[in-house]
Amino acid sequence: MKISELASKIGLRSFNPYADKEIQGVYISDMVSDIIGIKGGNLLITLQTHKNLIAAANLVDVAAVLYSRGKTPPEDVVALAVRAKIALFGSEDDTWTLAKKLYELGIR
Amino acid sequence: MVNVRSGYLVTEGCFQCRHRISFFSEEPVPPVDHYQQGDHIWSYLGSSQAVKFDLKCKKCSREVPLKELMALMLCWRCDPDCGVFKSGAADPEWKTWVYVALCADSSHERGTCVSEESIWALNEYFNADLVDPNKKIIVVPCTLRRSVDFCQGIVLADVGLTELY
Numbered sequence: 232m233k234i235s236e237l238a239s240k241i242g243l244r245s246f247n248p249y250a251d252k253e254i255q256g257v258y259i260s261d262m263v264s265d266i267i268g269i270k271g272g273n274l275l276i277t278l279q280t281h282k283n284l285i286a287a288a289n290l291v292d293v294a295a296v297l298y299s300r301g302k303t304p305p306e307d308v309v310a311l312a313v314r315a316k317i318a319l320f321g322s323e324d325d326t327w328t329l330a331k332k333l334y335e336l337g338i339r
Numbered sequence: 340m341v342n343v344r345s346g347y348l349v350t351e352g353c354f355q356c357r358h359r360i361s362f363f364s365e366e367p368v369p370p371v372d373h374y375q376q377g378d379h380i381w382s383y384l385g386s387s388q389a390v391k392f393d394l395k396c397k398k399c400s401r402e403v404p405l406k407e408l409m410a411l412m413l414c415w416r417c418d419p420d421c422g423v424f425k426s427g428a429a430d431p432e433w434k435t436w437v438y439v440a441l442c443a444d445s446s447h448e449r450g451t452c453v454s455e456e457s458i459w460a461l462n463e464y465f466n467a468d469l470v471d472p473n474k475k476i477i478v479v480p481c482t483l484r485r486s487v488d489f490c491q492g493i494v495l496a497d498v499g500l501t502e503l504y
Contacts, residue, residue, distance in 0.1 A: 252470070263497050264390040267411070268340045271470040286413035286493040289436060290476060292469045314433050316471070 232338060234295050234318050237274075241322070241332050243297065247309050249318030252294045257333055259326055263287045274338070276326055280304045282311055289315040299326040340464070341395045341402065348389035348410050348496050350445070353379040359445035359487055361409045363391050387496035394460045403460040407453045410496050411461075411478070412439040417491040422483030435475045438465070441494070442480070445487050452482040 235251045237243070255272030261279045263286075269275075271292035277284060280302050288296055289311075295318035298304065304312070304319055312319045322329055347369035350361045356379065364370060369386040389410055395402045414423045414437040427437035440453040440461060461478040469476065484490055 255470070262388065263495050264345070264388055267390070267495055268343060268392070271468040281498070283493055283495060283498060287495045289413070290411065290438060290465055290495065292471060292474065294470070315436075 232336065234274075237333075237336070237338070238320060240336060241324075241329075243320040243322055246304060246319035246321060247313050249295070250316055252318070254294055254338060257330070257338055259330065266293070267291060269293070274333075276329055278302055278326070280308060282308050284308075285311045285315060285317060288317055293317060295320060297322060297329065299324060299329055340392045342391075342393040342404075344391045346389065346391065347386045348494075349386040350384045351381040352384045353381055355380060357446075358448050359384070361441070361443050361445055363389065363409060387494070387498045389496040394464050403456055405453075405457050405461070407442045407451070408440050408457060408461075409443055410441045410494050412441055412481075412490075412492040412494045413437075414439060415491045415493060418485055418489065421485040421490070423479055423485075423492075426477055426479050426483065430475075434473050435477060437477045437479060438495075439481050439484060439492060440478055445481070447482055452480045 232254050233251050254274045258269045258273045259276045260266050261277050263283045266287050267290060269291050272294050274295050274297060275288055275293045276297045276299055278299060285308055298321045301323045344365060346363050346365040349364050349369045352359045371383040373382050393402055393404045416424050418424055423437055423439055427435045442452045444451055458478055458480055465476040
């Protein structure tokens with residue numbers, strides 16, 4: 232499933248312009264040191280809005296970052312994500328609810 | 340990525356000579372004691388949750404232990420005279436991203452850094468799974484960094500989380 236299709240289906244708020252990419256998997260983590268081991272193309276769901284997370288997400292070529300529970304990234308984080316071509320989205324849902332919705336849409 | 344261990348990246352400094360060192364601690368709480376070592380008196384400067392890992396080739400099973408690697412840091416291109424900046428300066432479109440492999444001897448007083456083999460393995464590993472064909476990751480040793488004090492790079496560690504405990 233493409234990022235844009237997912238955003239439309241579960242009503243995600245976009246924080247930056249993005250290139251549409253295929254979501255190849257999902258990973259949930261709030262720790263920068265944890266995500267440097269994941270594979271490229273993942274959708275990363277997190278509460279962590281710090282710039283360090285984008286630096287790590289860029290290293291492993293994450294397709295998009297989805298902030299749960301209404302978290303909003305600061306401007307410098309959005310600017311780094313724009314440069315790294317990483318789509319940033321937000322949702323009012325908590326992480327568990329988002330995980331259920333993604334599973335129900337067939338994203339594994 | 341194999342042998343992944345969780346712990347703390349601890350940074351210490353000597354206020355007499357201004358040298359910095361760092362180490363990885365697997366203790367439940369990172370050590371904060373001052374201690375003397377030769378001419379240095381090392382004081383705790385900070386810590387963050389981090390992981391250490393080694394790399395293993397999927398084809399030949401050869402393992403590269405990353406003993407000297409303390410953390411990775413994204414270059415923010417803050418200093419055109421810095422060797423790290425120059426490693427990625429040829430790409431104004433930001434398709435090439437330079438990450439610095441930080442070693443324990445931050446001031447390089449002993450003249451050692453992350454080994455060439457480790458740098459090679461890190462480059463191979465992080466470029467192997469990139470989805471974007473136009474993107475390139477370059478990992479360089481921290482000896483290329485011009486100043487540990489003025490560097491504005493973004494360290495890939497969980498800065499701030501330790502203070503909660």
